Amino acid sequence: MSSTRVLTGITTTGTPHLGNYVGAIRPAIAASRDPSVDAYLFLADYHALIKNQNPDEVAQSSREIAATWLALGLDPEKTYFYRQSDIPEITELSWVLTCLAAKGLMNRAHAYKAAVQANEESDEDPDFGITMGLFSYPILMAADILIFNAHQVPVGRDQIQHVEMARDIAQRFNHHYGETFTLPEAVVDDHVAVLQGLDGRKMSKSYGNIIPLFGKPKQLQKAINKIKTNLLEPGEPKDPDDSTVFQVWCAFADEAEREQMRQAFADGIAWGEAKKQLFERVNDELAPSRDIYDRLMANPEEVEVILEQGAERLRPQSTALLEKVRHAVGLRAYC
Numbered sequence: 068m069s070s071t072r073v074l075t076g077i078t079t080t081g082t083p084h085l086g087n088y089v090g091a092i093r094p095a096i097a098a099s100r101d102p103s104v105d106a107y108l109f110l111a112d113y114h115a116l117i118k119n120q121n122p123d124e125v126a127q128s129s130r131e132i133a134a135t136w137l138a139l140g141l142d143p144e145k146t147y148f149y150r151q152s153d154i155p156e157i158t159e160l161s162w163v164l165t166c167l168a169a170k171g172l173m174n175r176a177h178a179y180k181a182a183v184q185a186n187e188e189s190d191e192d193p194d195f196g197i198t199m200g201l202f203s204y205p206i207l208m209a210a211d212i213l214i215f216n217a218h219q220v221p222v223g224r225d226q227i228q229h230v231e232m233a234r235d236i237a238q239r240f241n242h243h244y245g246e247t248f249t250l251p252e253a254v255v256d257d258h259v260a261v262l263q264g265l266d267g268r269k270m271s272k273s274y275g276n277i278i279p280l281f282g283k284p285k286q287l288q289k290a291i292n293k294i295k296t297n298l299l300e301p302g303e304p305k306d307p308d309d310s311t312v313f314q315v316w317c318a319f320a321d322e323a324e325r326e327q328m329r330q331a332f333a334d335g336i337a338w339g340e341a342k343k344q345l346f347e348r349v350n351d352e353l354a355p356s357r358d359i360y361d362r363l364m365a366n367p368e369e370v371e372v373i374l375e376q377g378a379e380r381l382r383p384q385s386t387a388l389l390e391k392v393r394h395a396v397g398l399r400a401y402c
Contacts, residue, residue, distance in 0.1 A: 070103055070104060070105040071103060071104050071105065071218050071219060072104075072105045072107065072215060072216065072217045072218045072219070072249075073098065073099075073104050073105070073106050073107065073217065073218065073219045073220070073221065073254075074107040074108075074109075074211070074212055074215060074217035074219075074220050074251075075091075075095050075106075075107070075108050075109075075220070075221055076108075076109050076110075076111040076114070076151070076208075076211055077091070077108070077109070077110055077111060077132055077136070078111045078114045078115055078118070079110050079111060079112045079114075079115040079125060079128045079129040079132050080115045080118050080119050080124075080125070080128055080272075081128055081272045082128065082131055082279060082280075083131065083132060083135045083279075083280045083281070084270060084272070084277035084278055084279055084280050085262055085270065085277070085278040085279075085280055085315065085318075085349070086261070086262040086264070086269070086270030086271070086277065086278075087280065088139070088280050089262050089318045089319075090223075090261055090262060092135065092136060092139055093139070094221075094256065095108065095221065096136070096139060096140050096141050098221070099141065099142070099145065099146045100142075100145070105147070106145075106146040106147065107146070107147045107149075107215055107217060108136065108141065108146055108147065108148050108149075109147075109148070109149050109150065109151050109154075109211070110129055110132060110133060110149070110150045110151060110374075111151050111211070112125065112129050112150055112151050112152050113151050113152055113157075113158065113207060114151070114204065114207065114208070115128065115129070116200060117198065117200040117201050117204055129150070130364065130367055130370065131364070133150075133363075133370050133373075133374060134360050134363035134364050134370055135280060135281065135360060136148070137359070137363060137370065137373065138281075138356045138357070138359040138360035138363060139356050140356070143373045143376070143377060147215075147377055147380065147381055148373065148374065148377045149374060149377035149378045149381055150374050150377075150378065151211065153374065153375070153377075153378035154214065154378055154381060154382065154385050156214055156382075156385035156386060156388070156389040157207075157210050157211060157214050157385070158207075158210070159389060160210040160213065160214050160388075160389055160392060161206055161207045161209075161210035163392055163393075163396060164206050164209055164210055164213070164236050164240070165203060165206050167236060167239050167240055167243065168203075168205075168206050168209075168232075168236050168239075172205075172232060172235060172236075173202055173203060173205065173206070175228075176202075176204070176205050176228065176229075176232070177225065177228055178201060178204060179197065179201060179202050182196070182197050182201060183197070204229075205228075205229045205232040205233070206232075206236070208229045208232075208233060209229075209232060209233035209236045209237070212230070212233045212251050213233060213236075213237055213248045213249075213251070213388075214384075214385050214388055214389070215381070215384060215385065215388070216248060216249035216388065217249070217251050218249060218251065218252065219251065219252050219253075219254045220233075220251050220252070220253055220254065221253075221254045221255075221256065222253050222254070222255060223255070224255055226253070227253045227255065230251055230252070230253035231253065233251055234250050234251055234252075237249070237250055237251070238250060244395040244396060245395060247391060247392060247395055262314070262315060262318060263311040263314050263315070264276030264277055264278070264311075265277075265278065265290070265293045265294050265295060265311075266295050267295050267311050277290075278290040278291065278315075280353065281353070281356075281357050281360045281361075284350055284354075287346060287349065287350055287353075288346045288350075291315075291342050291345055291346045291349070292342055292346075294311050294312055294315070294342065295311065296310070296311075296312065296338045299335075299338075300335075300337075301335060301336070301337035301338075301340075302335040303335050304332070304333050304334070304335050305332045305333075305335065305336070306332070307328070307329050307332040307333075310332070312338070312341050312342060312345055313328060313329070313332060313341075315345060315349070316328050316341075316344075316345050316348065319348050319349050319352055320348060324348070328341075328344070
């Protein structure tokens, strides 16, 4: 039975936080252990250049994210774990796809439309500050997916459009040049938790409300203590379904622990005690991985070797696919 190729990219901007862990990292690593799946997990460092032009921050984020995934249990022997920039066939394929992708399709991309709308609301030129990287981002994402003919791409709902665009571009290529690309499908898991941040909104770097994934235990405790709560006193019943503390607890606790905390809320647990228990529960889960993360960050050459080996394993696939593409579009040897 042939395996299902599942591809996930992680943009190398910022430091990983609890929301990333619960919403993306933990479920992706669990899925990668399925023997019926060929898991492709990559650091989308070319995509990072769209959002961040600080080279030191891009490099640091790439190291942190690679170390995070490895520390949390990603097995590079059982998955394809690689840097986007280590697979040059991706960017070459991106140009070929650019020559077929309709500008009208790119005009409809959510990120571009949002940037234009923000400019218009500020009485700026509609394209003020918009780079070609932002505009053609969906084409590079299509190349990421199609270079390995992925069957499935797990995404959040806000990214479904990009997978559909990749599918449209692949169909257009296949129609024009012959069957070359597998048509990918977006996979959305509505059961994966979207974690709330310190202020009760979705945990996001853009909101500045994150709880860092790694760092010293005291930093984790300090962040958890900042979670916004109401003014109910100890002894007063509290609504767990309206509490960020309880929501984060549920993302880390088993069913019995969830029920115990729900009862504690009904009994009027003090916010300070609830946060103390939350810190202990989260720290217990992350502590073993934190030690591995710290070791990997102190020994970047270990991570570098793993990523280089990942690219080396994959280059025969990407080279073969691109050779097929080059031949299909007429970029052939003369004899």
